[in-house]
Amino acid sequence: MNKRYQIDDLEAYLDGLMESEKAEQFLKELEIDSSLRVDFESLKLAREGIELAAWKEMVRKSQAEFLAGRTSSKTESETLIKSISSFAWISRIAASLTLFLASALAVLFFSTSPESITSKHLDYQIPVMRSGEFELSSLEEAYQKKDFETINKLASEIDRYDAKAYFILSMVYLDQSRPESAENLLLEIEERNKSNQSKEFADQIDYYLVKAYLEQEKIRDAKTRMEKILEDPKHTYHQNFTGWDQVKIRVLEWKN
Amino acid sequence: MKLNRNLTDQELLEQIRSKSNPNQAINQLYEQHYGILENYILRNSGNQDDAADLIQEVMLVFIKLVTQGKFRGEASIKSFLYSICKNLWISELRKSKSMSARNERYEMEKNEIDLDVSEEISRNENLRFVMELFEKLGEKCKQVLTLFYFDELPMKEICEKLEFSSEQVLRNKKYKCLQSLTDQVKSSPALQSHLQKALRHE
Numbered sequence: 175m176n177k178r179y180q181i182d183d184l185e186a187y188l189d190g191l192m193e194s195e196k197a198e199q200f201l202k203e204l205e206i207d208s209s210l211r212v213d214f215e216s217l218k219l220a221r222e223g224i225e226l227a228a229w230k231e232m233v234r235k236s237q238a239e240f241l242a243g244r245t246s247s248k249t250e251s252e253t254l255i256k257s258i259s260s261f262a263w264i265s266r267i268a269a270s271l272t273l274f275l276a277s278a279l280a281v282l283f284f285s286t287s288p289e290s291i292t293s294k295h296l297d298y299q300i301p302v303m304r305s306g307e308f309e310l311s312s313l314e315e316a317y318q319k320k321d322f323e324t325i326n327k328l329a330s331e332i333d334r335y336d337a338k339a340y341f342i343l344s345m346v347y348l349d350q351s352r353p354e355s356a357e358n359l360l361l362e363i364e365e366r367n368k369s370n371q372s373k374e375f376a377d378q379i380d381y382y383l384v385k386a387y388l389e390q391e392k393i394r395d396a397k398t399r400m401e402k403i404l405e406d407p408k409h410t411y412h413q414n415f416t417g418w419d420q421v422k423i424r425v426l427e428w429k430n
Numbered sequence: 431m432k433l434n435r436n437l438t439d440q441e442l443l444e445q446i447r448s449k450s451n452p453n454q455a456i457n458q459l460y461e462q463h464y465g466i467l468e469n470y471i472l473r474n475s476g477n478q479d480d481a482a483d484l485i486q487e488v489m490l491v492f493i494k495l496v497t498q499g500k501f502r503g504e505a506s507i508k509s510f511l512y513s514i515c516k517n518l519w520i521s522e523l524r525k526s527k528s529m530s531a532r533n534e535r536y537e538m539e540k541n542e543i544d545l546d547v548s549e550e551i552s553r554n555e556n557l558r559f560v561m562e563l564f565e566k567l568g569e570k571c572k573q574v575l576t577l578f579y580f581d582e583l584p585m586k587e588i589c590e591k592l593e594f595s596s597e598q599v600l601r602n603k604k605y606k607c608l609q610s611l612t613d614q615v616k617s618s619p620a621l622q623s624h625l626q627k628a629l630r631h632e
């Protein structure tokens with residue numbers, strides 16, 4: 175440090191506290207004294223450095239706080255975007271499934287008809303054990319041969335109730351697309367069974383009534399019979415209907 | 431800290447100049463201008479770390495110009511900060527050898543900047559070395575010098591705050607600390623060219 179000017183003197187000049195006369199003298203010496211100029215410039219830099227270091231610390235803290243806040247809001251945004259993205263994916267999958275379901279329902283709705291159920295119906299097969307009675311044997315034979323002319327002739331000769339004859343005739347009516355006549359005969363057998371406390375052709379009646387009803391578009395009656403068959407595991411025709419047939423018959427019910 | 435109301439440019443400058451609640455002013459500078467400055471650096475071969483380092487420097491140059499009365503709001507703070515940022519970043523790129531091919535293009539883009547600003551950017555380079563020397567001082571020295579030169583507290587208050595036995599002891603301490611820093615500045619090889627310029631009256 176300069177012998178004549180100590181650090182306190184230089185500071186007094188910088189702070190404007192030096193007497194004017196002394197200040198003038200100082201400026202003159204500063205012009206010619208290079209070491210004084212170095213001292214003076216070093217002090218100025220030191221003082222500026224001290225102040226700037228304090229500002230720097232303040233700026234550093236503000237920046238750290240700002241960046242931390244920005245990172246957390248960025249993380250929140252990213253989390254939000256992720257959840258929105260997940261939600262979007264779930265929505266897309268749900269929308270696809272809904273579309274698929276709606277299409278399937280539309281196909282089901284428009285393609286379901288009574289025929290879609292009755293087409294799978296089994297034709298009645300005459301059991302191997304035959305009745306010994308002439309009329310019935312002839313009827314059975316004629317039924318097996320699908321000889322409707324003979325059947326009609328034999329049917330006109332029936333003068334008393336016979337369950338088997340009535341049943342075979344109802345099957346003939348179903349074959350001839352006369353579901354109403356088939357229904358009447360099948361219900362007649364059922365009534366007789368009730369009064370006789372017998373169960374002749376009971377399971378067959380349920381099964382073929384479903385067909386007779388469907389062909390007449392009596393959907394609700396057909397549905398009741400079908401449900402009866404499906405609810406009874408011991409029913410002869412239990413395996414002949416499925417849950418899918420139940421769905422179809424409900425669709426037909428909606429359509430009606 | 432969230433601000434209830436944004437300061438106007440003039441209010442912000444005044445808070446920095448007078449050091450009254452400067453934190454609020456600096457926080458607002460960050461809230462309002464960090465994004466645009468960062469974007470400029472990212473668009474010009476920088477990454478986020480470069481941006482963080484450089485923007486801190488931009489803020490310091492800006493504060494220095496404001497406290498010295500070299501910026502009084504003649505232009506908007508936004509455009510002024512942007513201009514400082516561009517000039518500082520171009521200087522950074524020029525230092526990087528790998529970027530030499532791009533320098534000329536950047537040079538063409540370099541903003542016409544006020545001589546005071548340009549000088550301040552250069553002066554801040556030197557002050558970076560002074561701050562490094564300051565950081566190496568003892569903790570007590572740093573506290574004394576900061577409270578005296580930055581916070582501008584009277585000796586009596588500093589004496590109480592730092593629990594000095596007397597004001598005279600504090601004065602001696604302050605004198606020694608400042609003397610030490612000034613001597614280090616004088617003998618710092620990094621600052622020699624600056625001091626040589628002072629000798630040549632540049």
